[in-house]
Amino acid sequence: MHTNTYKKDFSNIGIRMLISTAVIFLIQTYVQKFALTLFPQWQDDVTLLLVVSMVPLYLIGFPFSFVLMRNKDVPSVEKHPMTAGQLVVSFLICYGIMIVGNLIGLGLTAGIGLLKGSPVQNALLNVITGGSLWVTAIFTVLCAPVFEELLFRKLICDKVVKYGEGITVMLSGLIFGLFHMNFNQFFYAFFLGCFFAFLYVKTGCLKYTILLHMAINFWGTVLGSIILSLDQTKPYALIITVVYSLCVYGMAITGIVLLIRKRRSLTCQPGEIVIEKGQRFKTIILNVGMSLFCLAMLTVMIVQALS
Numbered sequence: 001m002h003t004n005t006y007k008k009d010f011s012n013i014g015i016r017m018l019i020s021t022a023v024i025f026l027i028q029t030y031v032q033k034f035a036l037t038l039f040p041q042w043q044d045d046v047t048l049l050l051v052v053s054m055v056p057l058y059l060i061g062f063p064f065s066f067v068l069m070r071n072k073d074v075p076s077v078e079k080h081p082m083t084a085g086q087l088v089v090s091f092l093i094c095y096g097i098m099i100v101g102n103l104i105g106l107g108l109t110a111g112i113g114l115l116k117g118s119p120v121q122n123a124l125l126n127v128i129t130g131g132s133l134w135v136t137a138i139f140t141v142l143c144a145p146v147f148e149e150l151l152f153r154k155l156i157c158d159k160v161v162k163y164g165e166g167i168t169v170m171l172s173g174l175i176f177g178l179f180h181m182n183f184n185q186f187f188y189a190f191f192l193g194c195f196f197a198f199l200y201v202k203t204g205c206l207k208y209t210i211l212l213h214m215a216i217n218f219w220g221t222v223l224g225s226i227i228l229s230l231d232q233t234k235p236y237a238l239i240i241t242v243v244y245s246l247c248v249y250g251m252a253i254t255g256i257v258l259l260i261r262k263r264r265s266l267t268c269q270p271g272e273i274v275i276e277k278g279q280r281f282k283t284i285i286l287n288v289g290m291s292l293f294c295l296a297m298l299t300v301m302i303v304q305a306l307s
Helices: 003-038 040-044 046-069 084-116 123-130 133-163 165-179 183-203 206-229 235-261 277-284 288-306
Strands: none
Touching (some): 003 040, 003 133, 003 288, 040 046, 084 183, 084 206, 084 235, 084 288, 133 165, 133 183, 133 206, 165 183, 165 277, 165 288, 183 206
């Protein structure tokens, strides 16, 4: 094999992800338009809007992506179980890097908002936090972790791990971050995607990343929504909010400290195919498929931020 063959491998992944993302976007858009044409009153119901957006995503969009990205004759990553302690440490690290990524995203979008004269909106977040808590929990805590980990870790990592764990980790994180298609979520999705990919290539067990993904989404989305819904004029609500906030920052700081202390042990092994350092960006990103995917996602992110 040579460099052009390697580029074709990554280009193939980029093209398939571009097609998958376009199909998902079109399905969500047209199903929502069709539903609102039939039932215009749903426009004022945040929960129904969430259902109309998410049901086609998980019933049609992701299954289509699984078929398109399916692996043929690709060996699975070797399995190595994690201990309960390692899982707890991993959760804290996940939480720490998520908070850092979230702060970067908030800072960037705040800067864009100042430049354009109005805040950058995160439409999906507005829908999720304004709808039924149970419906939000089903989609964010149950559906999203399972479907996303299958696509962005299992299918993508299994395809790429032959080029080395480092390349696998970075590519999985990049594609996962870009897939969210907005600057609000890109950075924390990228950081989490990289760490989830690292755990997957080290353990070969998707159940760990799914469990951590569920825990992160529950703590941030569901539990956070419950806290925000409390009547802050009540003393008990204020106490709960303060305790929750202290836990958030305490867990985040602990996670970052653990990441720094364990950084030397978080090493990535080379794969059976080695791409020379000076050729990696050109081979992995500067090919037709990945370039088109990255440009398309960045364009959507910029348009979304400036609209």
